[in-house]
């Protein structure tokens with residue numbers, strides 16, 4: 357798909373040749389300019405981070421570079437050659453690969469099967485493919501075994517399989533979309549070690565992240581995008597996270613404030629002996645008991661896949677087969693429907709906003725009503741009050757700074773972080789007694805994250821109880837009054853957030869130092 361290339365410009369002395377040059381990239385959606393004159397140079401052998409607020413246009417830009425979306429204007433050069441990328445297949449042909457945040461691996465297949473799927477022509481599906489996987493794994497220190505089943509791998513290893521898959525297809529430019537969002541600190545270190553290995557071999561790594569400290573520790577260059585336009589590309593040396601954030605938002609950030617505890621002795625949520633069997637035998641939840649008090653935030657730390665999703669869904673009445681007591685404010689809800697639990701006063705921010713949180717093809721005001729069909733202001737006397745729902749949606753848009761043309765925009769058209777802000781605003785709107793929040797700020801930029809924390813803290817001051825699940829350990833430590841660690845469906849340790857480091861939590865989460873570390877087989 358490449359058009360005749362102009363002669364590549366000679367690289368300036370002392371600088372590596374360009375892997376990618378984006379010039380004047382523009383992309384519009386109805387009512388929104390997602391990219392407007394974006395210019396980025398990415399050199400070979402470097403790690404290049406892209407940062408910006410929610411809705412700034414980062415995903416749109418990398419989707420254009422990966423051939424998922426066509427730009428309205430601008431040019432893309434790969435290794436000095438002008439290219440036209442009509443599809444991901446075109447991008448892969450040009451040596452551009454992408455690792456998405458949601459892994460796309462089939463659990464019940466082996467690493468080898470996953471890697472060769474769709475790329476059988478390269479090295480077949482047998483010995484040659486296996487040898488190539490081993491070669492790549494060794495060359496970049498990925499530690500991947502071709503014959504392991506993907507379902508037996510942890511999150512970090514799955515991500516390395518995704519990276520290997522892209523390398524197997526010959527990528528020289530690798531794009532990663534928020535790769536650290538699901539990793540514990542130790543895994544982040546490993547990933548960064550791997551990324552440095554890729555760059556040492558002359559590859560270019562482009563990654564999007566909202567975690568500015570991480571960006572500063574690993575990137576060679578950082579491009580800041582604001583409202584669709586490149587603000588500047590900076591050298592991380594000598595720049596602070598705060599300065600980066602200020603470049604992102606175009607103004608100074610308020611300082612974060614710490615707050616005194618508001619925990620009372622009144623129990624609002626009482627969970628006793630909550631268990632959930634799995635079809636294979638090993639319980640998904642094993643005899644979990646805890647209380648959350650009025651004005652208390654209980655944080656749950658755990659490596660993804662250790663029961664936190666099941667815990668939340670059991671408390672919300674979404675899991676058949678769960679046993680044990682769920683008592684809210686003295687009322688036994690153990691056999692009550694999900695709707696009944698919500699009406700009883702539980703606000704719910706689900707982990708998977710696309711599956712449980714939003715109707716993507718419905719406008720924002722209908723999404724405001726979702727799950728709140730029977731309550732004011734979206735309903736009165738049992739009927740949906742469209743006008744009130746629209747007005748309240750506009751209030752959420754204003755208060756939570758949801759970047760969108762208006763209440764009639766489809767949820768699908770919002771950037772990930774802005775979808776999340778809408779959900780948080782909706783769930784807080786019902787004045788819940790208890791907020792069950794799974795990853796409330798996942799994919800949300802630092803400014804909006806601070807705003808969501810402030811909303812949660814304010815509600816906590818007013819007596820809200822919160823069950824907080826988060827993969828972001830700084831968030832858990834900063835918001836919680838108490839942290840419990842979940843490992844293989846059991847609560848295995850309790851920590852005081854004022855006295856624990858992310859590294860200590862990370863160790864407890866992986867079971868490091870205790871003899872239950874090895875994975876039990878079902």
Ligand SMILES: Nc1ncnc2c1ncn2[C@@H]1O[C@H](COP(=O)(O)OP(=O)(O)OP(=O)(O)O)[C@@H](O)[C@H]1O
Nearest residue numbers: 385390410411412413414415416769770771772773
């Ligand atoms: N398919 C689409 N239809 C309409 N609007 C869209 C579409 N995709 C993105 N947008 C809009 O384009 C803008 C940029 O979105 P994009 O997803 O690129 O932002 P982002 O910087 O990746 O944000 P986040 O950090 O929240 O993921 C947003 O205003 C978004 O609402």
